[in-house]
Structures are given as C-alpha cells and as structure tokens.
Amino acid sequence: MAAKHLMCRIPSCISSAISTPLTSLKPFYHTQQFVSIIRPVSTACSVGIQESTNRLVVNWKDKLTDEYPLVWLRDNCQCTACFDQSSQSRTINFSHFQVNQKFKHVATTKDAVEVQWEDGHKSAYNLEWLKQRSFNQKEQQCWLDANKAPYSTWGASFFKNIPMLDFNAVIQDDNTLLDWLHTLDVWGVCLFKNVPHSLGQVGILAKRVGFIKKTHYGEEFSVQAKANATNVAYTQGYLQLHTDLPYYEYKPGINLLHCYIQYKGNGGDSLLTDGFKIAEWLRENDPEIYKCLAETRVTWTDIGQENGNKFHKIHHAPVICESSDGTIRRINYSQPQRDSHMAVPIDQVENWYRALKKFYDMALDPEYLVTFKLQPGEMVTFDNLRILHGRTAFGEHLQGERHVQGAYVDWDEARSRIRVLKANKAANNTGRCG
Amino acid sequence: MAAKHLMCRIPSCISSAISTPLTSLKPFYHTQQFVSIIRPVSTACSVGIQESTNRLVVNWKDKLTDEYPLVWLRDNCQCTACFDQSSQSRTINFSHFQVNQKFKHVATTKDAVEVQWEDGHKSAYNLEWLKQRSFNQKEQQCWLDANKAPYSTWGASFFKNIPMLDFNAVIQDDNTLLDWLHTLDVWGVCLFKNVPHSLGQVGILAKRVGFIKKTHYGEEFSVQAKANATNVAYTQGYLQLHTDLPYYEYKPGINLLHCYIQYKGNGGDSLLTDGFKIAEWLRENDPEIYKCLAETRVTWTDIGQENGNKFHKIHHAPVICESSDGTIRRINYSQPQRDSHMAVPIDQVENWYRALKKFYDMALDPEYLVTFKLQPGEMVTFDNLRILHGRTAFGEHLQGERHVQGAYVDWDEARSRIRVLKANKAANNTGRCG
Numbered sequence: 001m002a003a004k005h006l007m008c009r010i011p012s013c014i015s016s017a018i019s020t021p022l023t024s025l026k027p028f029y030h031t032q033q034f035v036s037i038i039r040p041v042s043t044a045c046s047v048g049i050q051e052s053t054n055r056l057v058v059n060w061k062d063k064l065t066d067e068y069p070l071v072w073l074r075d076n077c078q079c080t081a082c083f084d085q086s087s088q089s090r091t092i093n094f095s096h097f098q099v100n101q102k103f104k105h106v107a108t109t110k111d112a113v114e115v116q117w118e119d120g121h122k123s124a125y126n127l128e129w130l131k132q133r134s135f136n137q138k139e140q141q142c143w144l145d146a147n148k149a150p151y152s153t154w155g156a157s158f159f160k161n162i163p164m165l166d167f168n169a170v171i172q173d174d175n176t177l178l179d180w181l182h183t184l185d186v187w188g189v190c191l192f193k194n195v196p197h198s199l200g201q202v203g204i205l206a207k208r209v210g211f212i213k214k215t216h217y218g219e220e221f222s223v224q225a226k227a228n229a230t231n232v233a234y235t236q237g238y239l240q241l242h243t244d245l246p247y248y249e250y251k252p253g254i255n256l257l258h259c260y261i262q263y264k265g266n267g268g269d270s271l272l273t274d275g276f277k278i279a280e281w282l283r284e285n286d287p288e289i290y291k292c293l294a295e296t297r298v299t300w301t302d303i304g305q306e307n308g309n310k311f312h313k314i315h316h317a318p319v320i321c322e323s324s325d326g327t328i329r330r331i332n333y334s335q336p337q338r339d340s341h342m343a344v345p346i347d348q349v350e351n352w353y354r355a356l357k358k359f360y361d362m363a364l365d366p367e368y369l370v371t372f373k374l375q376p377g378e379m380v381t382f383d384n385l386r387i388l389h390g391r392t393a394f395g396e397h398l399q400g401e402r403h404v405q406g407a408y409v410d411w412d413e414a415r416s417r418i419r420v421l422k423a424n425k426a427a428n429n430t431g432r433c434g
Numbered sequence: 435m436a437a438k439h440l441m442c443r444i445p446s447c448i449s450s451a452i453s454t455p456l457t458s459l460k461p462f463y464h465t466q467q468f469v470s471i472i473r474p475v476s477t478a479c480s481v482g483i484q485e486s487t488n489r490l491v492v493n494w495k496d497k498l499t500d501e502y503p504l505v506w507l508r509d510n511c512q513c514t515a516c517f518d519q520s521s522q523s524r525t526i527n528f529s530h531f532q533v534n535q536k537f538k539h540v541a542t543t544k545d546a547v548e549v550q551w552e553d554g555h556k557s558a559y560n561l562e563w564l565k566q567r568s569f570n571q572k573e574q575q576c577w578l579d580a581n582k583a584p585y586s587t588w589g590a591s592f593f594k595n596i597p598m599l600d601f602n603a604v605i606q607d608d609n610t611l612l613d614w615l616h617t618l619d620v621w622g623v624c625l626f627k628n629v630p631h632s633l634g635q636v637g638i639l640a641k642r643v644g645f646i647k648k649t650h651y652g653e654e655f656s657v658q659a660k661a662n663a664t665n666v667a668y669t670q671g672y673l674q675l676h677t678d679l680p681y682y683e684y685k686p687g688i689n690l691l692h693c694y695i696q697y698k699g700n701g702g703d704s705l706l707t708d709g710f711k712i713a714e715w716l717r718e719n720d721p722e723i724y725k726c727l728a729e730t731r732v733t734w735t736d737i738g739q740e741n742g743n744k745f746h747k748i749h750h751a752p753v754i755c756e757s758s759d760g761t762i763r764r765i766n767y768s769q770p771q772r773d774s775h776m777a778v779p780i781d782q783v784e785n786w787y788r789a790l791k792k793f794y795d796m797a798l799d800p801e802y803l804v805t806f807k808l809q810p811g812e813m814v815t816f817d818n819l820r821i822l823h824g825r826t827a828f829g830e831h832l833q834g835e836r837h838v839q840g841a842y843v844d845w846d847e848a849r850s851r852i853r854v855l856k857a858n859k860a861a862n863n864t865g866r867c868g
Contacts, residue, residue, distance in 0.1 A: 054784065069783040076774040087669075088737050089770030094674060094794050099787045133775050140777040147748050210743070214645055216850070235521075240528060248846045250684040297758065303522050309644070312853035313846060314581050318758070324731065336523030340510040341567050343574040349503040350488065353533045360528050412682045412747060416650070419746035 044127060047108050056106065058113065058130065066134045070101040073115060076133075077123040148415060149185045151386070153277035159370040164191040167201070167379065170208065177208055178421040180381070181414055184254060188274060188383035195258055195379045202256040202379070202407035210413030213252050215245060216302075216311040223257070223404040225395065236395040236402075241271055241363050241388040244408075246300040246332035247313040252408030255384040259374035263402035267394030269373045270380060273363040275331035275388050279320045281362065283328075292355040294320040296348060299339035300332055316343070319359060330385040333360075363388050374404075384408070478561060481542050490540065492547065492564065500568045504535040507549060510567075511557040582849060583619045585820070587711035593804040598625040601635070601813065604642065611642055612855040614815070615848055618688060622708060622817035629692055629813045636690040636813070636841035644847030647686050649679060650736075650745040657691070657838040659829065670829040670836075675705055675797050675822040678842075680734040680766035681747040686842030689818040693808035697836035701828030703807045704814060707797040709765035709822050713754045715796065717762075726789040728754040730782060733773035734766055750777070753793060764819040767794075797822050808838075818842070 046059045055067040075092065077083065082092045102118040112124045134140070154162075163183060169176040170192065183190040195201050203220050206212045212219040225236040233239055245251050262268060282290040295318060302313045321330040344352060362368060371392075374380060382389065394402055480493045489501040509526065511517065516526045536552040546558045568574070588596075597617060603610040604626065617624040629635050637654050640646045646653040659670040667673055679685050696702060716724040729752060736747045755764035778786060796802060805826075808814060816823065828836055 055780075067780060069780060071784050071787045072776060075787070084770075087770065090772065090774075091671075091770065093672070094769045094791070095798055097791065099784065099791050135776070135778075135780040135783070137779065143775055144750070144777055210650065211648055214648070216644065216847070237525075238527070250844055250846055295758070310854045310858075311850045312857065313850045314853070315846075316578070324729070324752070335528045336518075336521065336525065338524065340524075341574075341577055342506060342569070343578055344569075345571065346489075346501060346503060346569040349569070350505050350533065353505045353509070357528070357531065357533050364529055410684055412684055412749075413650070416745050416747045419748070420744045423746065424744075 044108055044113070047106060047113050049103055049106055054101070056113065056115070058127075060131075064136075066130070066136065068130065068133075068135065070103060071099055073123065073125065074098075074101045074117060074121075076125075077121070078125065078129070079121075079123060082123075147419065149182065151188065151276060152186050153280055154187060154274050155277060155368050156366060156370050159189075159272070162187060162189055162191060164193050164378075167192040167195040167205075171204065174421055174424065178418065178425065181209070181418045181421070184381060184383055185415070185418065188276070188386045189272060190381050192379040192381070193377065195377050197260070197377060199260060199405055201258050202405055205256055205379070205381075206407050206409050209254075209409050209417050211409075213408040213410045213413075215248065215252060215408065216306055216309065216313070218307065220405055220407045223406055224401065233391075236393060238393040239391040240335050241273055241360070241369075241390040242334035242336075243275070243331055243386075243388060244334075244384050245302070245313075246317070246334050247302045247315045247337055249315050249317075250410070251315075251330065251332075252384050253411035254381060254409045254414055255387075255389070256379060256381050256407050256409065257374075258379040258405045259376055260405050261401055261403040262374060262376050263394040265394065267392045268402050269371050269392040271388075271390035271392065272370045272380075272382065273368045273388045274386065275333065275363070276328050276386050277368060278359060278362045279328045279331065282320075282359065286358070289355040289358050290320065292348075292351055293359060294318050294322055296344055296352050296355075298352070299341055299343060300334065300337050301339040301341075302337055314339070319356065331388065333363075333388055383411075385411070478542055478547070481540060481547050483537055483540055488535070490547065490549070492561075494565075498570075500564070500570065502564065502567075502569065504537060505533050507557065507559065508532075508535045508551065508555075510559075511555070512559065512563070513555075513557060516557075581853065583616065585622065585710060586620050587714055588621060588708050589711060589802050590800060590804050593623075593706075596621060596623055596625060598627050598812075601626040601629040601639075605638065608855055608858065612852065612859065615643070615852045615855070618815060618817055619849070619852065622710070622820045623706060624815050626813040626815070627811065629811050631694070631811060633694060633839055635692050636839055639690055639813070639815075640841050640843050643688075643843050643851050645843075647842040647844045647847075649682065649686060649842065650740055650743065650747070652741065654839055654841045657840055658835065667825075670827060672827040673825040674769050675707055675794070675803075675824040676768035676770075677709070677765055677820075677822060678768075678818050679736070679747075680751070680768050681736045681749045681771055683749050683751075684844070685749075685764070685766075686818050687845035688815060688843045688848055689821075689823070690813060690815050690841050690843065691808075692813040692839045693810055694839050695835055695837040696808060696810050697828040699828065701826045702836050703805050703826040705822075705824035705826065706804045706814075706816065707802045707822045708820065709767065709797070710762050710820050711802060712793060712796045713762045713765065716754075716793065720792070723789040723792050724754065726782075726785055727793060728752050728756055730778055730786050730789075732786070733775055733777060734768065734771050735773040735775075736771055748773070753790065765822065767797075767822055817845075819845070 044058045045061050048057050049055070049070070050057050050067070053067070054070045056070065056073060058066045058068070060066070075097070076090070077092070082090065084091045103115055104118055104120075105116040107114045109124075111128070112126050113130065114122065114124045116122050132143070163179070165176060165180055170180050180190050199222075200220065203212060223233050243251070244255055279290065279293075282293070297316045297318055300313075300315045300317065302311060304311060315332075317330075317332050319332055320328060321332065323329045342349065380389075478492045479495050482491050483489070483504070484491050484501070487501070488504045490504065490507060492500045492502070494500070509531065510524070511526070516524065518525045537549055538552055538554075539550040541548045543558075545562070546560050547564065548556065548558045550556050566577070597613070599610060599614055604614050614624050626639075633656075634654065637646060657667050677685070678689055713724065713727075716727070731750045731752055734747075734749045734751065736745060738745060749766075751764075751766050753766055754762060755766065757763045776783065814823075
C-alpha cells in the first residue's frame, strides 16, 4: 500500500501511540509515514442550526467547519438520563426516539455546545468530543485507520526487515507487546527469539493478549509426526503452503508456532508467503483471475476425530474474501482441506482451477516466498487470515524428532488489546504529537 | 421460507437423518417438508469423454446424465498416492498439477469408472461417490442444504410451536441433542425444562456440543444486577431488544441462558423477536429501508474492564449482514453498544436512523415480539446472529434477586456436531429413506 500522509484529529490516546516511532520496528516506518496533526481544542467561532438540512454547523477557529445531523446529536446526548457512564453505554429507549428532531435553542460555552430540544430536554456536547466525531470523510477514515491499522504487503526481499523481538520483553513489557501486535496487524508476521525451552510458551503469549482461541484440535496443539495422523501437518511430509482451518467460518486469526525441537537433518524449513500481496497483484494485473478467486465459493472441509471427539467442519467461501467495502480481508487456501464436493457451476470449474494454479504458482515464486529454518527457542507468529505457511519435508533418514507447539488467538482480542495498550501508553505520555 | 420439495441424491447418512420425522419437533415439519429420494446405486449405462468440453459424461441407468470436468477428476483422484485415508485429505502436490488434463483411456467396472491419464497415472471413481458429487445445480443445492439446513422464520403467533425439550434428555440422548441443534439451526430458538437447580448447567450443555465460546466476559457469565455495572444487562433496568456482542467480528453464535433464580415480583420477563423475519419482511416490502440497513456500516463498541482486564472492542458492520450470495446471515443490533462515532456519509445519516427506527418498531410489534417469563429450572437457547432478545425491568420494589447464567457456543462447533450426530444416527439405522 502506498505511504499515507494523514492530517486528522484522531484522539490523542491513539495518535500518540501511532506517531511515536517504535524503535524495534523502525525499518517499516520508512515505508509508511504517519503524520498526525492534532488541532488544538478551541472554542468554536460560531455555532448554528442549518434548518434546510437539520444540522448543527460548527465553524471552528481554524477556519474548518463541521456539520452534525440533529438526529445523531439527540441519539448521542451525553446526559446521565441518556448515557450511562459506568457501562459507557447509550441508554435512550429507542422505541420512544423521534427521528425528526427539532431544537429550540443552541448556544456555546467555553468548551461545549448546548442544545435545548423542542421537548425541553437539554444536551451538552464537549467541543473536543464533537471534533473527534467529525462527519468529514477524511476524518472518518482517519478514525477508522486509527482503530485498525491499514495493512502493508511484502515480498521475499522485504522479509529481512521483519523484526525478531525478544520473547522475555514481550512477556514483561507492554511497549514490546504493542510493537508485536502492531507489526502483526500491519505486516502479518513477526518472529521471537529467546523463547524458554519448555512447552506452554504459546499459551503464555496468548494470555498476554487475552486468551487462546480453542478449536477441535484443542487449545495448545503439538505439530509432530505421528502414525495415522488426522491432519497432514502431523506427518513428516512436505506441507504445502496453506492457511490453517479454512473450514471454520470463525477461522483462527493469529497463529503462534513455537519451535520446541527442530529436526537436525535437512528439511523441516518454514515457508511463508503474504497472501494479500498475491491477491493485490492479481487485482491490479489480472482482474479476471482475481474476480474468479474472489467470487467462486468452494468448500473447505475437515472430517475426523481428536481426543475422542468426532468433528465434521464445512465452510463455503472463496479463496480471496473481500469485505463489503472491497477490502481484501481473508485468504482461504488448503489443498488437503478443499472438499471434493464442488458446488460451482460446471462451466466455471476449469477457469477456477486455472485461477487457483496462477495464485499458487505466484505464492511459490521466490519473489514472494520466504524459506527459513526455525531454531529451538524461536517462535513465528503470523496472521492466519492472510499469510500462507508451509513446511518442507523432513526425516526421510530420521535424525531425531521435530516438535512445534502451536496455539491461536483471534483478532477480536488482539485488536482490543492494541487499543487498550495505546490508550495506556498515551495516558503515561505527557507530550502531544506534532 | 416456502416449503421445499427436494429430489436429490444426498448421502444416505445425511438424508436419512433429515427425512426421519423428529417426534418432538413435529409441529415444524408441517410447514417444511423434506422429501428425499435416493436413486439406487447402479452401474452406469455408458461412460465417455466429451473432448469439446474436457468432461467425463456418465449416462446413468435412470436416464439422467452427469458430467464431470477432467481437471476436477484428476484433482480428486482417490488413490493412495493422491489421497490420504487417515487424514481424509488430498495429498497431490498442487505445484506439479496440470490444469489441462488429458486422458488415455476410460472404462467402467461394476461399481467404478476408471480413467487412465496421459502421464500413465490411473484413477478409479466409485459410482456412488461420483453421484454424490454431481455438478447438476439442483443436486449441488441439495448437498449444501443437507450440510446446513435452510432457516425458517417465525412471528409471535408461531412461537407456541417452539418445542420445550427436557434438559436431562438433551444431556443423555443424542437424538434429543440433534433435535435441539436442528431446531436452533432452522428456527433459531429452543427452550428447556427440568434444568437442575445449580450453576454450571450452561457449561454442561455447551460440552455436549463441543466447548464454550470464550469472550472478554469469560466463559460462563452471570446476569445479575450489580453496582457500577460494566454492561447494561447487569442492572435491573429495561433491557432493550438486542443481539449480544455485535462488536465482535466473531460474534457468539448461540446464546444459552439458564434461569437460576427468577425475580418474584412483576418484571424480568424475556423478550424475543426473530430478526431474520423482520429483515425478510423489509427486503420484500420496503427494499429501500432494507438496502439502507444492509449497506450502511456502523460501529459497534464495548469499552470497559472485566476481572481486571481492560477491553476495547470495535466492529464495523451493517445491522443486516448478507452473505456474498445475498442470504441474510447476521443481525447486529444493540442500542447501548452502537458507537457515537458514525463513519457514514453525512447525507445518509438521517435516512439510516429512519430505517433503524422502522426495523426496531417492527421488532417490538406484537405480531413479531414474544414475551414470556422464564421460571427457575428453565433455559432459553437461541441463535445470537439472528434473534433479538431483551428483558423487562424488575425490582423497583425489590422482592428478591434474579440470577440468569449464560454461555455461548459458536455455530462452527454446533453445525459440526449436527453433521456428526446425523452420520452416527444413519450408521445406527438399517433402513433407507424412500
């Protein structure tokens, strides 16, 4: 994604965390500049109601103007009868709510706009609060981006810039925790060194975020070769590039893989490709193939038994999933777990295979594919909605075992943690970003 | 949804479970008839390759014809080199795969089609296996429906037909468990009686499905009035109709609410409306309002602290969410948890409020709204992606406490369990459905 220059009034708690350079991540910030300019809180020059549009108009001292629909203002009255501070919740009974709001009087104080409504109710809106809720589209986008960082894609040559953080630091220090989660959010991958040589480290890391996302494979799972494996990952074979658990509608968001014991002979290397990079390239350069992969719903399946519990998961979804606004939001790809049932119009089948082959060949292209061998005491963490991962075969002439322990965390919890950490950090900072 | 008459060749393990009347659910099946006709497995009359389309053509004895793309056949070769039985997974290395597949020879045996490919590889496809994977669109839809039952919507007058199952039966008997989950899948709500008078029953029920979906409110949560509540549910106030946790991208799928202690005075009644019913009505009768609610992404938020852990959840989504195929798949509605930040073009704001008011007024209309008072020892379970629920106020003149215990289960686990239970049931049945 292109570098962005943002000028906006995002809340200081968020902007200061973004605009503060994160030392360990410095390489990334050379490619994506965040310039946040917070306009100082100041009394509005003038305030009025534009009756033709039913909007409050606020002319700020810095010459900018904001408009706020009256219906929105009434809905968001912050008085104790309309808003509960302890639960931070709107308490207006919506069944009594009038969409066609009429005002009697509007006035300003030093730091607020006061509105008296036709029914006698009075509301006061803090100016800073109003500014942060501007309906200006650029400001809105800025607020959205501040709450979920836009992603940046990468190819193989850029991977060396992916930071390797210290595991002890992420466990003990909130700034490192924020660095890690922000890196995952933007770049989709981050490595750790100095992970203690004991099982359970993925669980300890997950607890720093919130909690493990449980699946039918349990909470912490061991990736080891075993007889009669219920999953191809649990063999010594070559594990083709894939995303985990595409057969879950609620597919795990973040994958944590701790290298507990590495295979000492050749093989057992990790493979990673940024699936969003491939999808973006196709959207730009081969829109027919992109469209085919983004619109054709195929079936992802897992049937088996784990710890005595049978499972039969099915999810129907395209390889490339978009949000309703056209943003690429999820890649589904797993050769072993694509169902042989294919509920696709027959005349689209061959084209779909052609598109999938193009996608997969690109994912394996050295321009995009990264290969490295995790060492014991290292952990790779990545966005499972985005990054394809795999493993080279090992152990044809067995020279010891290989044991990787994994766990998942969902993005709901991770992004929540990012927002909380940013707010904490801002509360501890006295300075404002310029 | 209109009654459906299905003629298809869904796998017997699934079809027999569907076509067997579930006694306790009988009232529903009066409105939705499943007629499954399984064509007997028989040797195909003739088999050939249509070179113009690169398809295998199978003319069945019952005069029907199926076509299978060669590329799909090669991709789904069931030999031990291409398919791993223990993990039920495709093992073909897709990087070596050719989309343009050429055959040398095709032949039939008593129960299989054998294909020899140009590169010498041989594949055999069992006829029953092929039939179940027909590319006929009606058969494909039938397979999709068999794996996820289409929903049926209801209004207030129909609610009396919602079954109340025995809690002990659902814990001990797999057929009752299947009845319950199938009822939830189709109708979105089901009640239990005879729930033991102790906490933890929601967890016991969740374990019958798989496991609890954890959120920042924990696993099992208590809905009780308390001081400084972090959630409006934890007060004695009127709880407006809502869906739980719309601020989760992975919103909990199924809500289990066990009435442990009911308030003895007036109030504390449960309110339920089928949100899909309202959405369907709007789509049919007021498409502008439907479109507005289905296309306008608003922001759902929860900021607070639970058990010492701060959270700050945000999810941007419309009130009515559709799948990419236009199916209604999720309702988001919670007046307290809709953010005051509204990243919507300002000229759409008033219309959106008008649409939301229409939606909410309909949800409260006695034609759609059900009110009942849970008794101690009862449990209500419902689809949280679909059903709006609420509670009348209680305790103005306090006559004792009220304590409801809740937990969530996700649909990924519940639908997996349905498929497993159906397969088990079919394996125990000797008869075939007609």
